[in-house]
Amino acid sequence: MIRPSPKARPKRPRSGVLTVISLLMIGSAIIRVGLEAGPALARGTEPEQNPEKTPPENIATPADLQVLLTALLRREDELNRREAAILDMEKAQEIAKRAIDERLDALLSAEKTLRETLALADKAAETDLTRLTDVYQNMKPKDAAALFETMDPVFAAGFLSRMPPDAAAGVMAGLSPEAAYTISVVMAGRNASAPVE
Template sequence: MRIRLLPAVIGAMVLLLTAKLAGLLLPGHPPAAAGLVPAAQASAPSQPQPQPQQRMLPSAPPTELTPEQRSERALLEGLRARRIELDAREQAAAAREMVLAAAERRLAQRIEELTALQQRLQAAERNGSEREEAGWRQLVKLYEGMRPRDAATIFDELDLPVLVQLVDRMREAKAAPVLGAMKPERARLLTGELARHRARPAN
């Protein structure tokens, strides 16, 4: 029995050895022993790597300013404040100039409007004066065409200011007979008022 098992054991060992040699010689088929190492590494728990400690740098102490630096800083701050003040003054002056310019424009426009209004009033006054003078001339022509006694009768009843305007525009050759035909007291008052009227300076 032992003699029969020995050839079988030897044959099995030869087959196993042959398989191992074939695994070593064939590419892409790592030996069984090589595959055990990665598996062992994979199964081993990973150890945390120690982190490098950061060194804290000491904070620099505050630098104290020298007297010269403090003086320079004060001078710069004073110049900055002065510049701000000058800018504010310039802005205020520019604003005042804008207001004055706007006021001047409004004043010039108002003067133009008043000048145009005055010209219209003067034109209307001239037209009114011309119409008024034309009316007086028509009345004068009417009374100059009347007989002196008839005109004197009307003149004795007219208001003195109206009578002065009429006689002042009449020709002397026509006014004299009418004055002679008027009531003496009325003629005397008319003569005095007419003299004062003609003595007034012309407008």
């Protein structure tokens, strides 16, 4: 098929189609503005039925805000009182701790002093017992026996156990059989409960 050359084609009027499309678009815009602007204009021109609008339910009224503020202030006061009480308790505990520490230091110092005093007293008592034992063992056995006869058996047994065996034997020989037996039982029983090993 042979195409006619462009020069040979007849010219059509193009302005008619474009005019129709433009008119359709303008009409569509007018309809759209009419549909959307109508209700907006109607809302703007209606008189308000209730000039004092009630607030929505989720917005608090001034009375509600006052109640809330009062409750918050009470809570703050309560928290402040509790904090003050806790601080007072902490101060009291600190004072008590210091007093306990001071008393403990005083007790430790007193215990040390008491130990030293007891050590001195034990040393002095030991020295006194040693001297007294020396006195008894240097006495004549007959005189020492008369003295031991009047002593408490436990007390007498203590001195006799500290003496050398020959001096203790001389004193025991001068005692009455009853006194010698009692002192011997006390001396024998002293170490009976001591562990063997």
